[in-house]
Amino acid sequence: MDRSPLSFPMVAAAAGTSPHPGVQVVLDGNPGELELEFLSENLTLRGGLGTTGDGVLSNEATRLWMHAIGTGPVTRASDGRGEVATGNLMGYIALGRAFEDEGARGTCSARDHTFTLRTR
Amino acid sequence: MRRAALTAGGRWTAAAALLLASSGSMAHARGESGDLHLRTSEAFGPCLAAALQAFSRESGLSVVVDVGDLDPVRGADVLIGDDSELTRLLEGGIAELETSFDLGSLPWVLVVPAGSPAGALSALAPERVAVMGGRASRAARESLQGMPAERMRVSRDADELRRAPYALVPRSLAGPGEQRPSGVRPLMAVTAVVAGAPHPAGARTLLAFLRSERARRLLASCLDPPATGAAPPRASSPSGAAASYAQSVVDWWLPQCSLTHNGYNDPRQVLGGPDAVKLADKDDYRGIMSLGQGGYVIVDMGQTVVDGKGADIRVYQVTGTEPVTLYAASSPQGPFTLVALREDCGNRVTGFGNFERSCDFDLRDAALTEARYLKVEDGEIYPCLAGGTITEGADIDAIEILNITKP
Numbered sequence: 001m002d003r004s005p006l007s008f009p010m011v012a013a014a015a016g017t018s019p020h021p022g023v024q025v026v027l028d029g030n031p032g033e034l035e036l037e038f039l040s041e042n043l044t045l046r047g048g049l050g051t052t053g054d055g056v057l058s059n060e061a062t063r064l065w066m067h068a069i070g071t072g073p074v075t076r077a078s079d080g081r082g083e084v085a086t087g088n089l090m091g092y093i094a095l096g097r098a099f100e101d102e103g104a105r106g107t108c109s110a111r112d113h114t115f116t117l118r119t120r
Numbered sequence: 121m122r123r124a125a126l127t128a129g130g131r132w133t134a135a136a137a138l139l140l141a142s143s144g145s146m147a148h149a150r151g152e153s154g155d156l157h158l159r160t161s162e163a164f165g166p167c168l169a170a171a172l173q174a175f176s177r178e179s180g181l182s183v184v185v186d187v188g189d190l191d192p193v194r195g196a197d198v199l200i201g202d203d204s205e206l207t208r209l210l211e212g213g214i215a216e217l218e219t220s221f222d223l224g225s226l227p228w229v230l231v232v233p234a235g236s237p238a239g240a241l242s243a244l245a246p247e248r249v250a251v252m253g254g255r256a257s258r259a260a261r262e263s264l265q266g267m268p269a270e271r272m273r274v275s276r277d278a279d280e281l282r283r284a285p286y287a288l289v290p291r292s293l294a295g296p297g298e299q300r301p302s303g304v305r306p307l308m309a310v311t312a313v314v315a316g317a318p319h320p321a322g323a324r325t326l327l328a329f330l331r332s333e334r335a336r337r338l339l340a341s342c343l344d345p346p347a348t349g350a351a352p353p354r355a356s357s358p359s360g361a362a363a364s365y366a367q368s369v370v371d372w373w374l375p376q377c378s379l380t381h382n383g384y385n386d387p388r389q390v391l392g393g394p395d396a397v398k399l400a401d402k403d404d405y406r407g408i409m410s411l412g413q414g415g416y417v418i419v420d421m422g423q424t425v426v427d428g429k430g431a432d433i434r435v436y437q438v439t440g441t442e443p444v445t446l447y448a449a450s451s452p453q454g455p456f457t458l459v460a461l462r463e464d465c466g467n468r469v470t471g472f473g474n475f476e477r478s479c480d481f482d483l484r485d486a487a488l489t490e491a492r493y494l495k496v497e498d499g500e501i502y503p504c505l506a507g508g509t510i511t512e513g514a515d516i517d518a519i520e521i522l523n524i525t526k527p
Contacts, residue, residue: 022375033503033506037413037504050502050503051503052502090461094261103261104253106272
């Protein structure tokens with residue numbers, strides 16, 4: 001399975017306060033294709049990262065299918081906004097080219113995938 | 121997509137004898153115009169021909185079989201697919217839960233040239249290994265995740281899979297080579313009528329036939345009989361103490377999106393024994409908490425779970441195989457240790473039809489000897505905004521201790 005990073009343009013917003021504060025991060029333009037729903041407390045994000053059965057096409061033209069739990073500390077970017085520089089991702093990831101089947105370029109369930117959320 | 125038409129060749133008199141119990145619906149079925157459409161996935165298509173031919177011959181009803189993704193249903197009357205393929209369709213009311221039942225299981229097999237030495241497929245295959253694609257093949261592909269992607273060929277073409285000298289496929293798609301056990305969880309063929317089916321009476325007549333002993337015999341050459349379900353919920357533990365279910369909620373969280381869209385957000389519904397009920401209307405349940413996208417509930421079991429023989433904890437979940445992640449701790453504040461990640465929660469529970477499911481967890485998998493607080497987290501992790509049901513995420517009914525501290 002190719003280990004090159006995949007990137008996606010995302011949009012983030014605060015989402016709810018009860019029973020715990022949350023943050024919603026979605027794919028810019030197609031929010032239901034790639035959605036991250038985080039609980040946000042103690043400068044840490046933790047929550048589910050998911051795609052539908054169609055997967056989501058990355059900037060690198062690789063399609064990603066994902067059902068995983070992400071955790072990462074929030075740090076302050078140079079412009080003052082929050083970002084996650086080193087996040088851990090536990091769960092299912094599958095890759096394919098744009099029109100290939102799920103997993104045609106590999107499938108991996110693991111507890112040590114990684115993710116980052118960077119400002120742009 | 122491949123289509124195969126099975127035309128009616130039988131006579132009404134034969135059908136009347138065979139389908140006595142449903143003779144009323146048979147009359148309605150024959151009054152419906154057009155062919156009955158059955159949609160199934162690649163693995164099960166080859167298993168159905170004999171049974172559907174018998175049905176058509178004996179009922180006078182013509183069945184058209186469409187092979188491909190079950191979702192969207194594309195005008196189908198009846199669906200047959202793996203548990204994992206039907207979960208969202210049953211949960212969302214696109215297929216009728218009350219009509220669903222298991223037809224049988226279908227093992228995955230490793231195919232190698234006859235006479236190949238023993239060993240892992242990755243070591244044996246000098247060329248690419250063919251693996252069936254689609255939603256139902258996730259576990260199979262995960263079993264080969266150590267193999268470089270360029271050595272795998274993911275395909276949904278039944279002929280290509282049968283031609284492959286090295287393959288990991290459901291037994292129905294195995295070619296002429298030697299078949300070996302794979303260790304991958306077998307597929308489970310589940311059938312259901314599509315809600316609002318164009319031919320509702322015909323669809324019910326077909327399901328009545330598929331339930332019959334005659335159909336079971338015709339399917340038996342391809343599908344193994346459904347396994348017996350997990351033991352029913354207990355009123356008492358093996359040690360004689362009252363059965364122990366979650367006693368109180370310590371903490372919970374659902375994303376705001378799930379809180380807004382889901383209909384079952386009360387964490388107290390996971391307390392006590394299994395009591396979930398599916399009511400008549402679509403999406404109408406009682407007694408569950410839907411965990412949404414990656415939500416969780418932390419419960420106090422009221423006593424200590426110990427690592428004993430076999431599984432220590434059972435989670436009850438409704439409708440399909442939605443995965444569940446479990447963590448355990450000895451203190452309500454944690455730290456919580458991961459016991460199992462995204463465990464398919466689809467074991468049948470004896471006496472609960474095809475509605476209540478369960479999954480078992482063993483503290484030993486987390487190197488824990490005991491715990492009292494359990495965190496149950498959604499493992500489906502489907503995008504909330506794309507969900508389309510009010511039951512997104514694993515739908516938790518109850519949490520049970522199987523091994524309790526002895527007095």
